[in-house]
Amino acid sequence: MAPTSNLPVTAPLPRPAGVPGWAAPADGAATGDAPLTPAWALAALGVLSCAALAAACWLAGHVHADVPLQIAARFLHLVALVVGLGSVLAVDWFAVLWMLGRRRLAEVLRTARTLQGPIWLGLGGLVVTGLFLRPDLESPLTGIKLGLVLAITLNGLYAHRLGQRLDRCGGGRVPRRLRVRSGVAAAVSQLGWWGAGLIGFLNSHS
Template identity: 70%
Template sequence: MPRTLSRPPRTLAVTADTAAPGTPAHEDLTPGWLLALTGVLAAGVLAASCWTAGHVHADITLQTVARFLHVASLVAGLGSVLAVDWFAVLWLTGRRPLTGVLDTASALQTPIWAGLGGLTVTGLFLRPDLDSPLTLVKLGLVLAVTVNGLYAHRLGQLLERVRDRAEVPRRLLVRSGLAATVSQAGWWGATVIGFLNSRS
């Protein structure tokens, strides 16, 4: 984290433990097995949603409501992700403090996950073409965004440990940049494919 807003962030040498002094390693982290289990469950939910979508026959009214809620979920989820990732870019370029990113991410994680969940549920009633390669790519991007969100959750916990430091380990800077890139690519990719599918 920069000492002033005009200076780029300085980094420490890469270290294995970024815990604050007196904090036992991994004590404040979500267990890795729990994050992995959540990822597996998310993949299972997505697969179940795909199967269910092929057996749901919604009428025009239900489809219209589902389409509106689908767009609303996209606005909530993607809008929140854009805010968090924009603050992350400002931090990585030395124009905002790390605390701004962490506070924003903490405040917006609920609408992000709610938006992602809303997209999955409402998609059941929009008759997705599961034989279309584009639709399969979109589903893959949704899964990637979900797994990346769990990864970002772990990164957030690691960054909380160095919130008040003048310097941030280079490894965390690189991992944060990669997570933000995957996030934007996944959300925008799924959005573009959804738009193309709606026109076909």
């Protein structure tokens, strides 16, 4: 199981990413009008994410896949990683260009909105296909990987709130603190995706 970019979003929940979570307002729509997602809703999604990951770990210990199913799951696992990580890289690259003053914020949010589907599809695919790969749940590396998956998901929830605050800035100046927080969210996303992918590679060759 592997993980989620994370620049902020304004799309309706549930959208924890990358940002698997950013979304730009529709063309011509007013920005900054939508209310912030309630903190209790984000907290509830965080608890549900923890429960879902725990359930996935339990299922992984009780699923006994034969060799053909494992081969198919491994291939789909790789496909999910390519789709998810590729989308994350695209969103975060646009975010970097925005921070360097080479893209408008609206462009970044539109890109994130377009790619949020593939990001979450990739994350879900990694978790589901990982159930059939016989993960060693007693391995320290597997434990780290699961921690990264959870960190990516929770970071996506945080990014969702950041995206809403960015949207409220409209075309005006974005406060430095908000820029820093966005950069941290993107860094956590990248570290999580690459770290989980690397651990998955090491586990497959151990």
